[in-house]
Amino acid sequence: MPASTASTVTVFPTCLGDIAMPDVVGQTTRALAACGYAPRLARGVTCCGQPGYNSGFDADARRVAKASLAALDRTEGPIVVPAGSCASMMHLHWRELFRGSRHERAAIRVSQRVRELTTLLAERADRLATLGLAWPGTVAYHDSCHMLRELGISDAPRAVLGTVAGLTVVPTAVAPRCCGFGGTFSVRYPEVSVAMADATLDDARVAQVDAVISADPGCIMHLDARSGRRGDTPRVVHIATLLAEAGLR
Amino acid sequence: MNRPGPDPLTSSTFSQRAHEQLGKPFLRRAVPKATDHAYNALRDRFRDHDYDALREQGRRIRADAVEHLDEHLATLVAALERNGVSVHRAADDARAREIIRGIVRDAGGRRVVKVKSMASEEIGLNPALEADGVEVVETDLGEYVVQLDHDRPSHIIAPIIHKTRGEVRDSLSRVAGRELPDDAAALTGFARDTLREAFLTADVGISGANFGIAETGTICLVTNEGNGRMCTSLPRVHISLMGIERVLPRLEDLAVMLPLLTGAGTGQLITTYVSLLSGPRRPGEPDGPREMHVVLLDNGRSALRGGAYQDVLHCIRCGACQNVCPVYRQVGGHAYGWVYGGPIGAVLTPLFRGMDAGGELPHASTLCGACDDVCPVKIPIHDLLHGLRSDRVRGDAAPRAERVASSLWSLAWSNPWTYRASVTFARVGTRAAARVPSGLVRRVPGAARWLDGRDLPGGPRPGGRR
Numbered sequence: 157m158p159a160s161t162a163s164t165v166t167v168f169p170t171c172l173g174d175i176a177m178p179d180v181v182g183q184t185t186r187a188l189a190a191c192g193y194a195p196r197l198a199r200g201v202t203c204c205g206q207p208g209y210n211s212g213f214d215a216d217a218r219r220v221a222k223a224s225l226a227a228l229d230r231t232e233g234p235i236v237v238p239a240g241s242c243a244s245m246m247h248l249h250w251r252e253l254f255r256g257s258r259h260e261r262a263a264i265r266v267s268q269r270v271r272e273l274t275t276l277l278a279e280r281a282d283r284l285a286t287l288g289l290a291w292p293g294t295v296a297y298h299d300s301c302h303m304l305r306e307l308g309i310s311d312a313p314r315a316v317l318g319t320v321a322g323l324t325v326v327p328t329a330v331a332p333r334c335c336g337f338g339g340t341f342s343v344r345y346p347e348v349s350v351a352m353a354d355a356t357l358d359d360a361r362v363a364q365v366d367a368v369i370s371a372d373p374g375c376i377m378h379l380d381a382r383s384g385r386r387g388d389t390p391r392v393v394h395i396a397t398l399l400a401e402a403g404l405r
Numbered sequence: 406m407n408r409p410g411p412d413p414l415t416s417s418t419f420s421q422r423a424h425e426q427l428g429k430p431f432l433r434r435a436v437p438k439a440t441d442h443a444y445n446a447l448r449d450r451f452r453d454h455d456y457d458a459l460r461e462q463g464r465r466i467r468a469d470a471v472e473h474l475d476e477h478l479a480t481l482v483a484a485l486e487r488n489g490v491s492v493h494r495a496a497d498d499a500r501a502r503e504i505i506r507g508i509v510r511d512a513g514g515r516r517v518v519k520v521k522s523m524a525s526e527e528i529g530l531n532p533a534l535e536a537d538g539v540e541v542v543e544t545d546l547g548e549y550v551v552q553l554d555h556d557r558p559s560h561i562i563a564p565i566i567h568k569t570r571g572e573v574r575d576s577l578s579r580v581a582g583r584e585l586p587d588d589a590a591a592l593t594g595f596a597r598d599t600l601r602e603a604f605l606t607a608d609v610g611i612s613g614a615n616f617g618i619a620e621t622g623t624i625c626l627v628t629n630e631g632n633g634r635m636c637t638s639l640p641r642v643h644i645s646l647m648g649i650e651r652v653l654p655r656l657e658d659l660a661v662m663l664p665l666l667t668g669a670g671t672g673q674l675i676t677t678y679v680s681l682l683s684g685p686r687r688p689g690e691p692d693g694p695r696e697m698h699v700v701l702l703d704n705g706r707s708a709l710r711g712g713a714y715q716d717v718l719h720c721i722r723c724g725a726c727q728n729v730c731p732v733y734r735q736v737g738g739h740a741y742g743w744v745y746g747g748p749i750g751a752v753l754t755p756l757f758r759g760m761d762a763g764g765e766l767p768h769a770s771t772l773c774g775a776c777d778d779v780c781p782v783k784i785p786i787h788d789l790l791h792g793l794r795s796d797r798v799r800g801d802a803a804p805r806a807e808r809v810a811s812s813l814w815s816l817a818w819s820n821p822w823t824y825r826a827s828v829t830f831a832r833v834g835t836r837a838a839a840r841v842p843s844g845l846v847r848r849v850p851g852a853a854r855w856l857d858g859r860d861l862p863g864g865p866r867p868g869g870r871r
């Protein structure tokens with residue numbers, strides 16, 4: 157699509173966006189608008205069903221996802237998801253979840269429209285770069301596992317960060333490694349989950365970064381809550397939040 | 406089970422075992438270090454290669470082997486027998502133990518030397534032989550220490566990844582009857598001398614099998630310490646215990662599978678020793694065992710064929726998935742409660758030991774998929790873990806509390822109005838919780854599980870602008 161027309165996009169806020177990170181939803185919308193999209197917040201949606209799906213409760217997950225599916229099927233344009241793992245759930249796993257049900261066609265239709273936020277922003281990186289964004293400091297980018305491995309997205313968020321003047325992204329761990337959130341895993345095995353967060357945060361501390369950036373509210377909520385408890389590691393923020401701090405209006 | 410005392414898998418939960426392991430400072434340092442090292446070695450090994458293309462070749466070979474397993478096994482058995490090998494088939498662990506005990510008894514065996522074999526751990530072979538009054542000596546340095554300590558291996562390739570050198574020295578000093586120096590060369594030197602004596606006096610050698618080549622009737626063993634050769638050539642009788650799925654159709658398949666196994670396992674181009682065993686000593690040959698036996702172990706493997714988990718039979722036990730697993734690197738192999746730890750263990754344990762005993766283990770993963778990306782035969786491990794979670798729910802084996810929680814969640818969030826209400830409730834609740842004593846907040850179901858080690862989401866944070 158030509159970069160000049162304001163194409164309508166639908167923002168799916170996600171349950172964690174609704175509950176724990178309402179700011180991120182607003183920042184996502186503003187970032188999209190600044191890139192020349194015409195964002196609309198999806199109405200009548202709930203959650204993508206991932207917590208139940210990942211725990212093996214497919215029927216329960218289907219019931220929850222069905223509500224979001226029906227609402228999204230009434231919208232138009234790309235469905236933007238500011239959460240890597242939810243984007244993966246909707247783009248890849250909804251077809252499987254609804255296979256053989258009467259919602260299968262809708263699931264295929266909607267899943268094809270699902271886009272992870274940073275891929276959309278990266279397509280308009282040129283435009284982002286003209287906005288005079290600046291954030292002096294160093295950050296580590298934490299790859300969300302499902303965004304990286306299921307959706308194969310790793311360049312897009314880095315390209316987005318590359319449009320911010322003064323910002324340096326430093327590599328940290330040996331390999332992009334899970335932070336230990338894992339949805340229900342984080343409360344099923346809190347001790348292991350926290351130990352895994354510590355491994356990620358320790359890497360960030362060694363790298364002496366000012367903040368850890370991610371594009372997945374699950375990782376962010378978990379890592380930041382652990383960082384808050386520790387007090388000796390940097391805060392963890394969403395990439396849309398960073399853009400807002402860098403001066404995006 | 407193969408160790409005295411209660412079976413950890415059924416007598417404790419993953420949480421409890423993980424808690425115990427997380428309390429070991431050495432393990433917390435050593436396991437990440439060793440596994441990072443192994444993963445880096447893998448990356449270096451395949452840096453100038455198209456690892457994905459190689460993995461795809463490996464996957465095809467293993468998929469063909471498993472898909473036509475009966476055919477390949479028949480070829481293997483015929484070829485082994487042509488080579489003068491006695492072949493035995495064991496449907497389960499009990500039968501495998503019985504067969505091997507019988508062979509050792511018939512050979513008048515008093516002393517058995519062993520090369521590291523996960524299959525023998527799986528069937529609990531050592532205690533069975535010891536009960537017959539046979540002395541069993543593990544000859545892999547790591548396995549030897551495991552045996553001395555009545556411990557269990559905690560990694561497929563590196564069985565004592567969880568032990569300090571000091572602990573190894575203490576164990577070996579007990580055997581020596583004197584204080585050995587805390588020095589790797591001295592310790593391995595002592596072990597070598599002790600084990601050499603065992604090699605020379607043993608009647609029977611027992612090994613596993615990395616691969617069994619159907620075309621030629623050859624058992625392939627890879628080792629780094631040279632003990633494999635000793636165990637399979639010095640004693641009068643050699644027994645190889647092989648999982649039926651470890652068959653490779655053709656000799657040339659080794660050209661792909663061997664570099665994948667050694668490269669994924671240790672980053673080596675090839676291991677120090679690769680033994681291709683094609684039968685007992687032939688007339689006129691000066692050495693080699695007089696008898697060679699291959700025990701083909703099923704123990705739940707054929708039951709997986711044709712089902713949703715057939716791909717797990719492609720596994721070549723390289724341990725790479727353990728090395729990249731973010732859960733394994735925190736808790737080590739013992740937390741998984743049975744023989745196989747890490748991602749592959751979380752799949753195999755419920756399949757081999759049943760959902761009642763092992764059904765929790767597929768949850769001991771964040772489904773991050775790092776294992777899938779590294780596996781040399783491209784097993785979709787995280788899909789299998791997810792499938793096992795669904796099976797547990799469908800089979801009504803999920804705990805009641807979980808089922809209730811999931812139903813309530815689904816009830817509330819399948820409707821936009823009740824969803825909105827619960828979101829508002831959660832937001833207000835979180836904000837209020839930040840201002841009331843934490844003891845009160847912890848009373849909320851599940852809250853304590855989050856708040857142990859973590860703050861409430863969205864609070865003020867140190868260390869930066871907000």
Ligand code: SF4
Pocket residue numbers: 561669719720721722723724725726727749779780781782783784786
């Ligand atoms: S599952 Fe794959 S990576 Fe893990 S041990 Fe088996 S072959 Fe190796």
